[in-house]
Amino acid sequence: MQLTNRSKQVSNKEMTLAEKMYLPAITKGLGITLKHFFLKKATKPYPDVKTYLGPVFRGHHVLKRDEQGRERCTACGLCAVACPAEAISMVAAERTKGEEALYREEKYAAVYEINMLRCIFCGLCEEACPKQAIYLRHDRFVPVFSDRDEVIYGKDKLVEKSDDRYVRTNPNVQATPTEPSLSRSVS
Amino acid sequence: MDLTIFIVKSIIILAVFGISLLIATYSTYVERKVAAFMQDRIGPDRAGPWGLLQPIADAGKMFFKEDFIPAQASKWLFILGPALAMLTALMSSAVIPFGDSIRFDNYDIPVQGIEINIGVLYIFGVVSLGVYGIMVGGWASNNKFSLLGAIRAASQNISYEVALGLSIIAILMMSGSLSVRAIVEQQAEAGFLGWNVFTQPLGFIIFLTCAFAECNRTPFDLPECETELVGGYHTEYSSMKLGFYLFAEYINMFVSSAFISSLYFGGYHYPFMEQISNALTNSLGAVTGHNVATAIGTAAFFGKIFFFIFFFMWVRWTVPRFRYDQLMNLGWKILIPLSVLNIIVSASGLLFNGMKYASWLIVIVATVLAIMSNSRAPKGQVSPQRS
Numbered sequence: 001m002q003l004t005n006r007s008k009q010v011s012n013k014e015m016t017l018a019e020k021m022y023l024p025a026i027t028k029g030l031g032i033t034l035k036h037f038f039l040k041k042a043t044k045p046y047p048d049v050k051t052y053l054g055p056v057f058r059g060h061h062v063l064k065r066d067e068q069g070r071e072r073c074t075a076c077g078l079c080a081v082a083c084p085a086e087a088i089s090m091v092a093a094e095r096t097k098g099e100e101a102l103y104r105e106e107k108y109a110a111v112y113e114i115n116m117l118r119c120i121f122c123g124l125c126e127e128a129c130p131k132q133a134i135y136l137r138h139d140r141f142v143p144v145f146s147d148r149d150e151v152i153y154g155k156d157k158l159v160e161k162s163d164d165r166y167v168r169t170n171p172n173v174q175a176t177p178t179e180p181s182l183s184r185s186v187s
Numbered sequence: 188m189d190l191t192i193f194i195v196k197s198i199i200i201l202a203v204f205g206i207s208l209l210i211a212t213y214s215t216y217v218e219r220k221v222a223a224f225m226q227d228r229i230g231p232d233r234a235g236p237w238g239l240l241q242p243i244a245d246a247g248k249m250f251f252k253e254d255f256i257p258a259q260a261s262k263w264l265f266i267l268g269p270a271l272a273m274l275t276a277l278m279s280s281a282v283i284p285f286g287d288s289i290r291f292d293n294y295d296i297p298v299q300g301i302e303i304n305i306g307v308l309y310i311f312g313v314v315s316l317g318v319y320g321i322m323v324g325g326w327a328s329n330n331k332f333s334l335l336g337a338i339r340a341a342s343q344n345i346s347y348e349v350a351l352g353l354s355i356i357a358i359l360m361m362s363g364s365l366s367v368r369a370i371v372e373q374q375a376e377a378g379f380l381g382w383n384v385f386t387q388p389l390g391f392i393i394f395l396t397c398a399f400a401e402c403n404r405t406p407f408d409l410p411e412c413e414t415e416l417v418g419g420y421h422t423e424y425s426s427m428k429l430g431f432y433l434f435a436e437y438i439n440m441f442v443s444s445a446f447i448s449s450l451y452f453g454g455y456h457y458p459f460m461e462q463i464s465n466a467l468t469n470s471l472g473a474v475t476g477h478n479v480a481t482a483i484g485t486a487a488f489f490g491k492i493f494f495f496i497f498f499f500m501w502v503r504w505t506v507p508r509f510r511y512d513q514l515m516n517l518g519w520k521i522l523i524p525l526s527v528l529n530i531i532v533s534a535s536g537l538l539f540n541g542m543k544y545a546s547w548l549i550v551i552v553a554t555v556l557a558i559m560s561n562s563r564a565p566k567g568q569v570s571p572q573r574s
Contacts, residue, residue, distance in 0.1 A: 026505070
């Protein structure tokens with residue numbers, strides 16, 4: 001079976017004198033390596049240069065706020081149910097008077113935690129959410145942790161900062177309505 | 188012996204010592220960079236700008252590693268091995284002329300560790316001592332792989348030293364001296380086309396090949412062949428003892444490059460050296476002009492050395508390792524007869540009418556034979572296997 005056109009047939013034929021002298025072949029090889037010496041490098045110096053991973057990359061979770069800056073999450077628990085790794089847990093609470101500017105509906109998540117050691121970044125929570133509250137951002141990774149205490153992300157790390165709103169900016173994203181995670185309009 | 192001469196001489200010796208260490212240090216960095224570039228990578232670039240502090244980081248790492256001596260090892264020999272390797276590597280740069288001479292008042296001090304009239308013999312002696320470092324270290328480790336690596340190194344060095352010595356006899360016949368400085372000056376007098384690489388092309392190729400084998404560099408790095416021998420003779424070594432072995436290899440590479448440049452590429456000579464030197468002495472005065480001309484010559488010499496260090500690395504990342512029988516065949520059945528033939532042809536050329544370029548005869552005949560054999564070889568295309 002031939003997989004590529006680059007495979008070469010091995011042969012045991014007697015070498016000619018030029019081949020026995022090695023030098024022509026070595027010169028040719030030196031030429032090839034010298035050419036590669038000046039070619040463009042394939043490596044990207046990662047922390048300095050980051051590659052765009054596309055609008056569908058599933059990275060760091062974010063709990064969205066709406067246009068007025070109110071948290072969208074109502075602590076219904078559908079994301080926790082959808083989560084195959086059981087990484088999400090939450091405690092619901094009732095909105096009291098005077099908190100209308102903070103929470104969109106009468107019920108909200110007092111505690112919302114994602115265990116990043118369990119999370120497999122499948123994006124099912126994003127698809128399950130009826131309030132379009134949780135997203136996996138395409139522009140940010142979950143950073144490396146060196147301690148188990150850093151592993152569980154609470155609301156302090158998950159809720160979107162009002163001065164750092166997350167928007168998926170790719171017109172193609174809205175053009176594919178069959179994918180619920182992509183077609184859902186953000187904001 | 189004047190005190191100033193003594194001081195200047197000491198400064199030169201210290202400078203040669205320091206420069207060979209510095210170049211060896213940065214060779215490790217350059218090796219990694221060259222390797223990376225040839226494989227379309229970037230190489231170390233984290234420590235300092237472009238990774239320039241990488242050798243220091245490496246050395247720091249080496250120093251803080253556990254210095255382990257195996258229980259069954261012969262302790263003193265185990266320590267002696269890397270020390271010997273380092274000692275012999277550093278000794279050999281003493282007789283290499285790095286430049287013409289420094290002139291002040293009415294003294295002329297050659298830019299060289301020590302000028303002796305048997306410089307070539309001295310280098311050969313020290314280089315062949317270098318195998319003891321490997322042999323002692325490999326034997327003292329009390330490890331089969333180390334011993335095999337050491338035996339390989341010893342037999343390889345001994346085999347290739349013969350061809351190495353024979354290949355430069357033609358040069359010695361032309362210069363009539365064993366002093367490295369005399370050989371360089373003889374090339375300088377003969378001008379650019381009188382460089383020994385042009386009069387002795389075959390000798391140069393043989394010498395270069397043997398230098399690779401003497402430095403235990405790829406394609407002849409069988410003593411530390413990872414696929415067969417774990418780490419070769421330094422399997423059991425760790426910490427700075429291992430560092431010394433690796434470092435000695437780079438110093439050897441530097442010295443070999445310097446030696447090749449002096450013997451075959453005119454040392455500190457460069458085209459139009461006479462005219463430039465005269466122009467400088469005329470414009471800047473006899474003393475300053477001469478010193479500036481010496482500095483230019485030294486710079487040219489280091490340029491050649493750097494090219495050869497690069498060439499060593501270039502070959503390392505191009506040519507795969509030889510098999511051991513191929514290595515021995517190449518040494519005993521090809522290089523030694525060829526160098527003997529080279530001696531005979533060059534000697535007859537010199538004997539009959541002082542013709543220095545007689546060695547080209549062998550090169551031309553070999554090229555013609557190679558082309559003929561190539562054209563007569565069956566051109567049958569091997570049909571791709573179907574299965």
